[in-house]
Amino acid sequence: MTGSPLHDPRITAVGLLIETHDGLQRRLAKQLTEVGLPRAEFDALLRLARSDHERLRLHDLATQLDLSNSGASRLVDRLVGRGLVVRATCDTDRRGAYAVITDEGRSLIGGAIPAHLELIEEYYTGVLEPDELDALSGLLRKVRDVVHPGAEAGTHELEAAPA
Amino acid sequence: MTGSPLHDPRITAVGLLIETHDGLQRRLAKQLTEVGLPRAEFDALLRLARSDHERLRLHDLATQLDLSNSGASRLVDRLVGRGLVVRATCDTDRRGAYAVITDEGRSLIGGAIPAHLELIEEYYTGVLEPDELDALSGLLRKVRDVVHPGAEAGTHELEAAPA
DNA sequence: CCCAACATGTTGCGTGCGCAACTATTCCGG
DNA sequence: CCGGAATAGTTGCGCACGCAACATGTTGGG
Numbered sequence A, B: 001m002t003g004s005p006l007h008d009p010r011i012t013a014v015g016l017l018i019e020t021h022d023g024l025q026r027r028l029a030k031q032l033t034e035v036g037l038p039r040a041e042f043d044a045l046l047r048l049a050r051s052d053h054e055r056l057r058l059h060d061l062a063t064q065l066d067l068s069n070s071g072a073s074r075l076v077d078r079l080v081g082r083g084l085v086v087r088a089t090c091d092t093d094r095r096g097a098y099a100v101i102t103d104e105g106r107s108l109i110g111g112a113i114p115a116h117l118e119l120i121e122e123y124y125t126g127v128l129e130p131d132e133l134d135a136l137s138g139l140l141r142k143v144r145d146v147v148h149p150g151a152e153a154g155t156h157e158l159e160a161a162p163a
Numbered sequence C: 001c002c003c004a005a006c007a008t009g010t011t012g013c014g015t016g017c018g019c020a021a022c023t024a025t026t027c028c029g030g
Numbered sequence D: 001c002c003g004g005a006a007t008a009g010t011t012g013c014g015c016a017c018g019c020a021a022c023a024t025g026t027t028g029g030g
Helices: A009-034 A039-050 A056-064 A069-081 A103-123 A128-149 B009-034 B039-050 B060-064 B069-081 B101-124 B130-147
Strands: A055-058 A085-089 A098-100 B056-058 B085-089 B097-101
Touching: A009 A039, A009 A103, A009 B009, A009 B101, A039 A055, A039 A056, A039 A085, A039 A098, A039 A103, A039 B056, A055 A056, A055 B056, A055 B130, A056 A069, A056 A098, A069 A085, A069 A128, A069 B097, A085 B101, A103 B009, A103 B130, A128 B009, A128 B101, B009 B039, B009 B097, B039 B056, B039 B069, B039 B085, B039 B097, B056 B060, B069 B085, B069 B101, B097 B101
Parallel strands: none
Antiparallel strands: A055 A098, A085 A098, B056 B097, B085 B097
């Protein structure tokens, strides 16, 4: 054999990232769904709550969440349907639409976070020593900046690498 | 505010893992799809090709791929439909069904791997120094073993932590 | 030996997503 | 100032997945 590309260490390395993500994701998603906030909805509300004036252009939301525009549009539909978000038109660009989190949305996600954090602690941050976690985050950020520029889309536009 | 749980560093840490994964995944998936092997199919063939006698029980395949049994069943349906895999009954357990990769399947994935490796190199392994990559893999493995035990399901049953 | 609990795999159904096509608006070159 | 290119968002369509119900086969207790 030529060294069997089937067992190439690079494939293993990527596999590790994927398995880690999928495993964690499945556990977190399950809990969030039980609380009535499926992962996509949770993430969207979180992004909105964190943003200036608690709103984001749909396009930016899509970019931040790694969704297509249509995906973001329908996600916002669902949130609007539950009263957790409202659409607002943009004065300076009449094509535009903001998604704005409502009081109800803010309160819902606020209530969901504590239990969510516990689970994260149990399955992710608590598994590693603090310095290990820092190292991991640093390395991941390095990769993320390459594979997913625009993760901070719509945040501001002038700084380099905020927290 | 109580320290704003919205910006809890643990959420950021998880977000980093997710963003990195999603970004990488999207790039790799796009290429694989272009080559005619969507990510799920690619992964399944890879797992089969790597396994003893190039076959796996559907249940084990599901576990390895982090899919439900039904998802694995239909995935195998698709592969069978393309002649890349065949089902084989299990002698010792007549409920059972193996998925077995065919020559065609082996050849297809073999052809797809080189370009795939290049992309991995470009967006993942090549982004980091070799020692950084080792560190990252080590940390990820630590987390994975907690969130996704059974990642090696059906491989063998007696060792501790192979490559 | 038999029946109850369990395990494996398949199928009906609902859902969330991407792609492509479409509408509405903005931007820009001449 | 006009018309074509680009951008924001929505919608029709198809697809892959999970859940629940089911069919089949296995295993263990009485």
